[in-house]
Amino acid sequence: MSQILFVMSRSPGSINAQEGFDALLMGSAFATCSVVFLGTGLFQLVDGQDAEPLGGKNFSHGFGALNDYGVSEIYCNKRELDRADLAIQDLSVPVRLLDDDEINALFNDHQMILSF
Amino acid sequence: MKFAIVVYGAPYSHQASRSGYLFTRAVLDMGHEVHRVFFYHDGVYNASKLAAPPQDEADIQADWATLGSTHDLDLVVCIASALRRGMLDPTEAARYDKSADSIADEFSISGLGQLIDATLEADKVVTFGV
Amino acid sequence: MLHTFNKPQAYIDNQPYIAPDDQILFIEDGVYALLGDEALNSRSEVYALEIDVKARGLSDKIHCKVISHQDFVTLCVETGQIKNWF
Numbered sequence: 001m002s003q004i005l006f007v008m009s010r011s012p013g014s015i016n017a018q019e020g021f022d023a024l025l026m027g028s029a030f031a032t033c034s035v036v037f038l039g040t041g042l043f044q045l046v047d048g049q050d051a052e053p054l055g056g057k058n059f060s061h062g063f064g065a066l067n068d069y070g071v072s073e074i075y076c077n078k079r080e081l082d083r084a085d086l087a088i089q090d091l092s093v094p095v096r097l098l099d100d101d102e103i104n105a106l107f108n109d110h111q112m113i114l115s116f
Numbered sequence: 117m118k119f120a121i122v123v124y125g126a127p128y129s130h131q132a133s134r135s136g137y138l139f140t141r142a143v144l145d146m147g148h149e150v151h152r153v154f155f156y157h158d159g160v161y162n163a164s165k166l167a168a169p170p171q172d173e174a175d176i177q178a179d180w181a182t183l184g185s186t187h188d189l190d191l192v193v194c195i196a197s198a199l200r201r202g203m204l205d206p207t208e209a210a211r212y213d214k215s216a217d218s219i220a221d222e223f224s225i226s227g228l229g230q231l232i233d234a235t236l237e238a239d240k241v242v243t244f245g246v
Numbered sequence: 247m248l249h250t251f252n253k254p255q256a257y258i259d260n261q262p263y264i265a266p267d268d269q270i271l272f273i274e275d276g277v278y279a280l281l282g283d284e285a286l287n288s289r290s291e292v293y294a295l296e297i298d299v300k301a302r303g304l305s306d307k308i309h310c311k312v313i314s315h316q317d318f319v320t321l322c323v324e325t326g327q328i329k330n331w332f
Contacts, residue, residue: 003236004232004235004236007329009331009332015157015200016124016157019156019157019194019196019197022196022228023156023228023231023232026227026228026229026231026232027232027235029229029232030229030232030233030236031232031235031236038260038263039259039260079262100262100263101265103262103263104247104263104264104265104268107247107263107327107329108247108326108327110327112235112236112238112241113241113327113328113329113330114122114231114235114241114243115243115245115329115330115331115332116245117323119322124332131252131274131275132252132274132332135252135273135274138297138315139315139318139319141315142314142315142316142318142319143319145316146316146319146320148319148323240322240323240328241328242250242322242328242330243330243332244252244330244332245252245330245332246332
């Protein structure tokens with residue numbers, strides 16, 4: 001059983017999203033971690049973001065390095081992706097698409113959940 | 117059972133802090149252990165020693181501090197979240213040459229590793245977000 | 247597993263991720279999600295925090311089980327996974 005599931009539900013403009021990413025990186029140093037992007041958290045994965053003119057940090061550019069941190073399981077929900085009219089090609093990293101029941105199973109397949 | 121409680125809300129702008137406080141008290145009342153309370157995002161503001169709310173209003177920062185000292189709780193404020201929000205202990209205030217420190221003695225400032233440690237050590241993790 | 251919701255929108259958005267036999271606890275503004283939803287109120291594993299229901303003047307309007315913070319702790323102890331939605 002993987003140890004920690006990180007659930008990211010905030011849009012990329014929130015400092016909570018960036019701080020959630022920091023927590024994921026820290027978690028990956030100590031445990032087997034997976035990450036799922038739900039709700040407006042899905043938009044953290046959109047490719048080609050540029051938040052710097054807004055004074056933001058393009059922390060999502062760091063998602064490409066998640067594999068190097070041992071976070072190879074990146075998930076989002078197919079229904080939410082379709083509803084946002086996004087496709088896999090629009091995302092900045094490879095993800096596994098899960099249906100609603102599989103998301104519930106994901107919660108139960110981890111020892112602990114940290115939500116951001 | 118061992119609980120880790122995570123608080124993301126600032127004292128007055130959201131109920132998360134009050135909910136986390138009441139839950140923490142209930143955990144203790146029922147004889148369970150509070151491994152750590154970790155304050156992240158705007159939750160770091162709960163550690164302020166500079167708040168001066170009106171006398172006829174609840175003082176949630178003082179409530180957390182009293183709970184922490186009464187039960188010898190590990191109340192931890194994330195250093196990265198704290199620094200960007202102006203929450204500093206004396207060491208950090210000196211390091212960054214700031215005119216004051218703001219964190220109450222009942223809280224300690226530490227890294228995200230303490231959140232991960234709490235998550236791995238506790239039997240249950242409960243998060244009070246906004 | 248146990249799901250907690252602290253606002254109605256968190257429940258609306260994430261309802262698809264609740265399995266039929268999961269437990270649901272509404273806290274803070276999440277108790278408003280119970281208004282006018284008799285099916286939700288009648289579902290067997292649905293709870294609301296009494297202190298939040300009373301604070302909002304909804305004791306007559308909410309019919310699911312209302313519980314204390316100590317009961318909330320017991321729910322956490324007895325359940326498997328916990329997901330806090332906000």
